[in-house]
Amino acid sequence: MIEAKNLTKQFGSQVVFQNLNFKIQTGEFLSLIGPNGSGKTTLVKIMMGLEKKSHGELIIEPAQTIGYVPQFRNIDLDYPLSVEEFVRLNLKFTLSPTKRQDDNELIKEILEKTGLTKIKDRPLGLSSGGEKQKAYLAQALLNNPKILILDESTASLDVEVKMQLMDLVQELNQKYKLTVIFITHDYELTKKYTKRALFFKDKTLIEVPVKDVSEDMFEMGG
Ligand SMILES: Nc1ncnc2c1ncn2[C@@H]1O[C@H](COP(=O)(O)OP(=O)(O)OP(=O)(O)O)[C@@H](O)[C@H]1O
Numbered sequence: 030m031i032e033a034k035n036l037t038k039q040f041g042s043q044v045v046f047q048n049l050n051f052k053i054q055t056g057e058f059l060s061l062i063g064p065n066g067s068g069k070t071t072l073v074k075i076m077m078g079l080e081k082k083s084h085g086e087l088i089i090e091p092a093q094t095i096g097y098v099p100q101f102r103n104i105d106l107d108y109p110l111s112v113e114e115f116v117r118l119n120l121k122f123t124l125s126p127t128k129r130q131d132d133n134e135l136i137k138e139i140l141e142k143t144g145l146t147k148i149k150d151r152p153l154g155l156s157s158g159g160e161k162q163k164a165y166l167a168q169a170l171l172n173n174p175k176i177l178i179l180d181e182s183t184a185s186l187d188v189e190v191k192m193q194l195m196d197l198v199q200e201l202n203q204k205y206k207l208t209v210i211f212i213t214h215d216y217e218l219t220k221k222y223t224k225r226a227l228f229f230k231d232k233t234l235i236e237v238p239v240k241d242v243s244e245d246m247f248e249m250g251g
Pocket residue numbers: 040045063064065066067068069070071072
């Protein structure tokens with residue numbers, strides 16, 4: 030479980046958000062929504078220990094490791110690594126043959142889980158947008174996370190490809206009780222895949238059941 034108590038973040042005199050109070054239960058699939066600049070990325074950075082909170086508390090059990098899938102960015106056609114080599118980048122280098130054997134097993138399992146086994150030897154640069162994004166997802170799964178954060182990971186993918194990626198994430202959520210936090214500006218995906226939204230409004234965070242999520246919550250700006 031993740032719990033925030035009066036969590037506040039300021040950059041200098043600029044208050045990004047104040048007095049956030051929320052709980053995220055293990056195995057939940059929820060969206061984190063709100064206008065540009067409302068604090069979504071800042072909040073997940075605090076969760077990942079990359080940014081410091083200003084006041085309040087954020088409690089995450091130590092065993093709840095976090096995997097992070099970034100926004101889709103295209104990769105050059107001549108990028109030199111294969112899909113499998115790219116996924117391996119997140120493994121720690123080891124000289125131990127036993128550890129290497131375990132790593133090989135792990136990579137095999139992750140490629141299988143993410144549906145990348147068939148194309149593992151293909152140059153990543155020549156893979157489709159959806160396949161590239163699955164490779165980022167596979168990297169995020171390497172450390173056996175209990176919480177997966179998707180940071181606008183479906184933005185700029187075709188609708189069908191977005192759905193395929195989200196179907197895969199949903200399967201992982203259900204099979205492994207993975208907690209999924211989906212940062213998004215996509216109304217349709219929020220409605221289809223998540224049960225609940227945390228909505229940034231007026232520098233605070235409101236908990237909204239998915240049936241009450243409306244399109245105007247996704248309007249850009251502030
Ligand atoms: N390191 C920083 N120093 C100063 N201000 C920052 C820093 N990081 C973020 N901010 C500011 O904090 C606010 C929240 O930014 P954040 O990136 O968390 O918003 P967001 O909701 O993720 O936006 P978007 O939907 O556009 O990605 C913005 O006003 C941003 O300019």
